[in-house]
Amino acid sequence: MFVPCGESGPDLSGCTLLLPAVSVGNVGQLAIDLIISTLNMSKIGYFYTDCLVPMVGNNPYATAEENSTELSINTEVYSLPSRKLVALQLRSIFIKHHRRPTENQHLLTHSAISSRVLDIQIVHIVPFGTGPGKYKSSSFCEKLLSWVKSSSFARVIVLSSSHSYQRNDLQLRSTPFRYLLTPCMQDSAQNEIQSLNWQEMEKTPCIPEMSDSDYCVRIPGGGITRTLYQESCSKEIPMAVLLKFVSEGDNIPDALGLVEYLNEWLQIIKPQSDDPTPSTLPWKIPSSWKLLFGSGLPPALF
Amino acid sequence: MAATFFGEVVKAPCRAGAEDDEEEEEERRRETPEDREVRRQLARKREVRLLRRQTKASLEVALLEKYSCSRFIIAVGNNAVAFLSSFVMNSGVWEEVGCAKLWNEWCRTTDAVHMSPTEAHCVFYHLKSNPSVFLCQCSCYVAEDQQYQWLEKVFGSCPKKNMQVTVLTCRHVTDYKTSESTGSLPSPFLKALKTQNFKDPVCCSLLEQPNIVHDLPAAVLSYCQVWQLPAVLYLCYTDVMKLDLLTAEAFKPVLSSRGLKGLAKNVPQSTEILRKLMTANEVQSNIYT
Numbered sequence: 001m002f003v004p005c006g007e008s009g010p011d012l013s014g015c016t017l018l019l020p021a022v023s024v025g026n027v028g029q030l031a032i033d034l035i036i037s038t039l040n041m042s043k044i045g046y047f048y049t050d051c052l053v054p055m056v057g058n059n060p061y062a063t064a065e066e067n068s069t070e071l072s073i074n075t076e077v078y079s080l081p082s083r084k085l086v087a088l089q090l091r092s093i094f095i096k097h098h099r100r101p102t103e104n105q106h107l108l109t110h111s112a113i114s115s116r117v118l119d120i121q122i123v124h125i126v127p128f129g130t131g132p133g134k135y136k137s138s139s140f141c142e143k144l145l146s147w148v149k150s151s152s153f154a155r156v157i158v159l160s161s162s163h164s165y166q167r168n169d170l171q172l173r174s175t176p177f178r179y180l181l182t183p184c185m186q187d188s189a190q191n192e193i194q195s196l197n198w199q200e201m202e203k204t205p206c207i208p209e210m211s212d213s214d215y216c217v218r219i220p221g222g223g224i225t226r227t228l229y230q231e232s233c234s235k236e237i238p239m240a241v242l243l244k245f246v247s248e249g250d251n252i253p254d255a256l257g258l259v260e261y262l263n264e265w266l267q268i269i270k271p272q273s274d275d276p277t278p279s280t281l282p283w284k285i286p287s288s289w290k291l292l293f294g295s296g297l298p299p300a301l302f
Numbered sequence: 303m304a305a306t307f308f309g310e311v312v313k314a315p316c317r318a319g320a321e322d323d324e325e326e327e328e329e330r331r332r333e334t335p336e337d338r339e340v341r342r343q344l345a346r347k348r349e350v351r352l353l354r355r356q357t358k359a360s361l362e363v364a365l366l367e368k369y370s371c372s373r374f375i376i377a378v379g380n381n382a383v384a385f386l387s388s389f390v391m392n393s394g395v396w397e398e399v400g401c402a403k404l405w406n407e408w409c410r411t412t413d414a415v416h417m418s419p420t421e422a423h424c425v426f427y428h429l430k431s432n433p434s435v436f437l438c439q440c441s442c443y444v445a446e447d448q449q450y451q452w453l454e455k456v457f458g459s460c461p462k463k464n465m466q467v468t469v470l471t472c473r474h475v476t477d478y479k480t481s482e483s484t485g486s487l488p489s490p491f492l493k494a495l496k497t498q499n500f501k502d503p504v505c506c507s508l509l510e511q512p513n514i515v516h517d518l519p520a521a522v523l524s525y526c527q528v529w530q531l532p533a534v535l536y537l538c539y540t541d542v543m544k545l546d547l548l549t550a551e552a553f554k555p556v557l558s559s560r561g562l563k564g565l566a567k568n569v570p571q572s573t574e575i576l577r578k579l580m581t582a583n584e585v586q587s588n589i590y591t
């Protein structure tokens with residue numbers, strides 16, 4: 001549920017909601033970080049649920065000593081009222097009960113469900129996981145879309161990514177960016193999108209191994225992207241999905257690419273000079289984007 | 303997918319989580335009624351229950367909804383528990399008010415009522431001379447899917463804004479991100495995180511970005527931040543995760559904080575008690591015996 005920072009909830013009707021899907025390379029989340037940081041959006045509340053792994057840390061967008069001590073949690077909502085923009089940032093993954101604790105590297109043994117060993121001391125985890133925690137992602141989608149409807153957002157834009165190794169031949173040869181629009185979004189945005197010459201996400205065989213399989217939208221590595229898209233289609237929510245084909249690694253360039261792709265449409269920031277090339281756009285890297293690959297190295301190593 | 307050095311193709315771990323919608327949907331389709339029943343049984347087994355050990359009765363309402371609380375101190379992990387045990391619990395008379403019974407793959411307490419002293423546990427006390435001061439000694443691991451349940455059973459759904467929360471826990475120093483090498487850090491050292499409504503001074507420097515905290519301490523702090531409770535987390539980064547004197551003693555500066563004010567009476571005596579606790583827990587190993 002949405003919990004405002006202050007006493008009363010702000011009026012979000014008519015705003016554009018930007019949110020990431022927790023997906024391969026965390027590209028959507030990195031992109032949202034860039035947007036919040038560049039536009040200096042202010043925190044207006046939390047989207048508090050029991051669906052995501054809890055985490056806390058100090059302000060990831062701190063620019064000075066004074067604002068570096070504000071606590072941040074795993075799901076926060078930011079806004080820029082002048083542009084009627086609202087951003088929801090997700091900072092952790094969905095809870096699955098069979099995940100190992102970070103400080104404990106035990107390997108859990110998997111066994112077939114037929115052993116029914118719940119009552120004895122040996123750890124047996126059903127291969128595909130059991131318990132209500134298994135489907136926290138669907139619960140989250142439901143809660144999120146319910147909030148979208150009740151807040152009367154004008155439109156929702158999901159920033160996401162998909163495994164680049166799953167591309168087919170045509171996708172390998174084209175731009176890595178794709179978009180998807182729900183039917184009611186198509187009515188309002190189709191013309192704009194068409195003028196941008198964007199590539200729509202292709203339908204691929206639902207069951208790749210079968211030659212006569214039906215075709216549907218598949219977003220491997222996209223986390224809840226597909227669920228959000230399909231649910232929004234059926235609930236008549238104006239939603240757009242913008243994604244990039246990526247591989248895990250240093251995904252900062254991918255995030256920059258994705259925000260620039262979004263910027264082509266929304267014009268969040270305009271080029272400073274006449275030169276519209278992406279490298280001149282001033283995206284502000286958040287102060288928390290450091291030591292992404294661990295601490296410094298011991299000098300004795302060399 | 304990734305190719306290893308030996309030419310095999312393996313599924314590379316994805317930072318975004320293990321599974322997609324598609325795979326989950328597929329599994330949901332394959333699930334039989336038997337599977338659903340096992341799932342339900344496992345969920346029941348993993349439920350967090352709060353009960354009174356003396357009467358074996360479950361608490362009907364959340365702990366802090368049943369009692370009025372002005373200060374709540376939580377120790378998570380063996381060193382934090384040892385610290386509170388020696389410095390705070392030995393300085394006053396504390397009465398047990400409840401115990402959290404939970405089962406997961408790392409904390410297999412089967413019978414909370416007849417737990418042995420060495421078993422991992424999560425016990426709640428209040429101070430007899432000032433019953434609004436609560437303490438929780440949590441030495442068991444509370445799994446991801448149990449953390450929100452724990453919060454619900456302890457804090458309930460009506461957060462009391464005048465309650466101050468203090469959390470003590472440890473993390474391994476290699477989790478601490480710094481531009482220097484972690485090997486050169488003077489561990490153990492203390493770092494703090496506080497919620498917006500916590501206005502008192504902290505006893506050490508704040509945890510800098512990009513460092514984060516997760517597990518139960520993060521769940522507690524998130525709850526307090528969202529519901530505007532004043533709360534502070536004191537995190538001890540150490541290179542010894544088992545019971546260690548230096549690590550437990552590193553929490554000493556916290557004794558001067560408002561959350562623990564007046565609760566520790568005789569520091570030298572408590573230090574001695576802590577030392578004895580450590581020696582008692584040391585496994586004397588001698589290859590000749």
